Amino acid sequence: MAAPLIGLSMYQETASWGAWKNVPSSLLPHAYVESVTRAGGVPLLLPQHLERDSDDLRAEAEEVVGVLHGLILTGGPDIDPVGYGAVRHLDTDSPRKERDAWEFALLAAAMARNVPVLAICRGFQLLNAARGGTLRQHLPDESVFGDAHRQQLGQYAAVRIDLDPAAPPGRALGTQIIAWCHHHQGIDKLGEGLQSSGNAPDGLIEAAWMPEKDYVVGVQWHPEEDSKPELFRSLTDAATRYAKGR
Template identity: 45%
Template sequence: MVSSGSDSASDVRRPVIGLTTYLERARQGVWDVRAAFLPQQYFDSITVSGGIAVLLPPQPDPAVAAGVVLDGLDGLILTGGLDVDPALYGAERHPLTDPARPDRDAWELALFRGAEERRMPVLAICRGLQLVNVARGGTLHQHLPEALGTERYRIGGGVFAENEVIVDDGSRLADLIGPGAFEVHSYHHQGIERLGDGLIVTARADDGLVQAFESNGAGFVVGVQWHPEENREDRRLFAGLVAEASAYSEAKRVEPTNEQVTA
C-alpha cells in the first residue's frame, strides 16, 4: 500500500545541482574517446552537503539546451578548467593562454544567463568566476606572473598552491565562511583585471588580486577564484549553495501556475 501522506522523510526533496564538465580525451581499456569529465571532488562536495549532483557536458545547441536543462535544476556550479577565450572580452590571445574551447564557453554562458534570468543560485569556481566576470562585461589578466610578478597561484605539476585571502565582513561570503583571513587552494594563472558590471568584490589576496565576488542584485551569485572542492574538511560554500537551492526549489513548488492565477 502506498501512503498518500506528505509528512514522511521520503517527501523531503533534495535539491538538484548541475555542474558543468569538460569534454576531454579519455582512455579505458581498448577505448580512446572524448568524454565528459569532472573530478569527483566536485560532485562529492554536493552530495555530502545534501544535494544531488548532475553533470552538464557542453551541448551542440546551447541556447536551446540551457533552458531545458535549467528547468530541471535548483542550483548551478560553473566549475574550473581551461582558460576563457579572450575574444569574448575583446583581447588578443596571450601566448600562454589555453587554446579556445568555444563549445564550453558558449554552453556555460548560456547556462549562466539562463540561471540569472531564473534567479537560480550560482556558485562559480576558478574558471567559473572568470567566465561570470566576462559575462558581466569584465576583463581578465591573461598571465598573472607578468601582471603581478609571481607564480604563487599556479605552482604546476598538478599541485594546488596554498594562499591566504581576506574575506570582507558583511558579505554573503562572510556569512558562509566567516570574515577575515582564510586559507585556500589555488591553481590558476589568470585573474580578474576589470570587474564586471553588478559585481562586488568580497575577498582579495594581499597583492590586491580579486579572490571572490558576489552579485549586487537579487539572487545568489557567488564566485571564488580558489578551489573549495579540494578542502574536504570544509564544505561550507557547497552547503550554502545547497541551502539556497533548497529554498529556490521550494519557491518553485509553491508558485501559482497560470491556471491558478486566472481561475
C-alpha cells in the same frame, strides 16, 4: 522536501582509461560530486552536446536550467579571450569554444530565473566575462602576482584569502581562509553588478558576489579540494530556498 538538484558543467577533453586511449570525453573531477553530495544536494552533470552559438543550444540550456535548483560553473582551461574582447596571450590555453558557449548559455538561463550560481575558478572568470568584465591573462607577467597562484602545473598552491564577513562567501567562511589555487589568470576589471568580497595578499580579487541576486557567488580558488563543506552548503541552502519559492 527532496534534496535540491545542482547542475555542474563539465570538461570536454581527450581522456584515456583502461584499454581506451585518447577518447573525446565529458568529464569532471569527482571531488565536485562529493562536495555537492556532502552539502545535501543531488549533483547532475551537464555535458556540452550541441553546436555553439545556435538557437538550439540556448533553448536546451533554458530547458535544463528549468529543472535545476542550483548551478555550479566548474574549473578548467582558460576561456576564450574573445569572450571579453581581448587578443589571446601566448600563455592562454587553446580555446574550448563549445564549452564556453554552453556555459555562457547555462549562466544566462540561470540568471534569468534567479537560480543560485556558484562559479569556481574558470567559472568565476566566465561569470565576470559574461557581465562585461576583463581578465589578466598571465599573472606571472606582473611582478606583483608572480607564480603565487599556480606555482606548478597539476599542484595546488595554498593562498591566504581575506574575506568580507558581511558578504558571500565570507558569511559562510569567515574573515580569512587558506585556499587551494591553480590559476595563472585572474580578474582585472569586475563585470557589471559584481562586487569584490575577497582578496589575496597581493590584491588579486579572489571572490565576488552579485548583491541584486539571491545567490550568485564567484571564487577563484578550488573549494572542492577542501574538506570543509560550508561554501557548498551555502549553495544548497540557497537552492533549497529557491525550490520552495518557485
